[in-house]
Amino acid sequence: MFDWKVNLGIIMVWVNAAPSSAFKFTLPKILTEFGYTSSKAQLTSIPPYVAGGISSWLVGRTADRFAWRFPFIVGLMCLLLAGLAILYSLSKNLAVHVSVMYFAIILAQIGIYPLLPGVSAWTGNNLAPFWKRSIGLAWMLAAGNFGSLIRTNIFLPKEAPKYTTGYATSISIVILAMTATILQEILLWQENISRAKVSENDIRSQYTQVELDAQGDGSQLYRYTLRNGIRVFTHGEITLEHSFPGSIKDYVAG
Structure with a gap:
């Protein structure tokens, strides 16, 4: 809210x-x-x-x-x-x-x-x-x-x-x-540029996958949807929940 x-x-x-x-x-x-x-x-x-x-x-x-x-x-x-x-x-x-x-x-x-x-x-x-x-x-x-x-x-x-x-x-x-x-x-x-400066290994050394999933769009591994319409993810529940399998036309664009 x-x-x-x-x-x-x-x-x-x-x-x-x-x-x-x-x-x-x-x-x-x-x-x-x-x-x-x-x-x-x-x-x-x-x-x-x-x-x-x-x-x-x-x-x-x-x-x-x-x-x-x-x-x-x-x-x-x-x-x-x-x-x-x-x-x-x-x-x-x-x-x-x-x-x-x-x-x-x-x-x-x-x-x-x-x-x-x-x-x-x-x-x-x-x-x-x-x-x-x-x-x-x-x-x-x-x-x-x-x-x-x-x-x-x-x-x-x-x-x-x-x-x-x-x-x-x-x-x-x-x-x-x-x-x-x-x-x-x-x-x-x-925010995307700032998060890209931090390596995935550094982030994963600080948080478990469960903690990263719980952070949602606040996770340092999360990338906001902008021009390309597809966020960059790594592994775990975030990938499964928010990636865009199939045609981009089946989903709303950013």
Whole structure:
């Protein structure tokens, strides 16, 4: 629960929860400006979510292909940030920029939908043993969803249609999450480099295999999942539990 990787993951998950109210308040107004009502308005609200679904599938496949989550997570956050920035900057004159704002919502959905599975896969791959992964992911998702409490209190009716507080808070959360993502990547690389400097013989002279297995991802023999998607292990239960036998496509990438 107090692992720094889980805590950084919580900040990343906030991006999936907090800014989404921007679309709830903006999309209906855009459809109204289009002059659509009833069934036609419902149909026009579908493309942003279809784009988000396609993005989730495509990003998941591509991240598995390259076995590297970090650039995709940061890239998606950039798309979300761009979408929110466009919505905020043009919200005061929505009637004039309705098409651009509709595009911004699609862009933001493309960015926000794949984030939760990507962050979950990245964080889960770097937690061990299995019980720590289970508890860590559960806590990350639960605490991350507290972002929903934020979103319900930042888009103030009195600030319509600009919603300065709502957009400013949402954009700030995205920037904070991007910082957390970059920080986690750097720290994981640094930890792997630090552990690589210690020989296996030195480590095994200090700990038994049972003790190393109990240490999980805290073991000096453990390597965090980064670009190659496969950790480097030695012998014992850690190897059996966390190595990737078979095709890498059968497993989530780091």
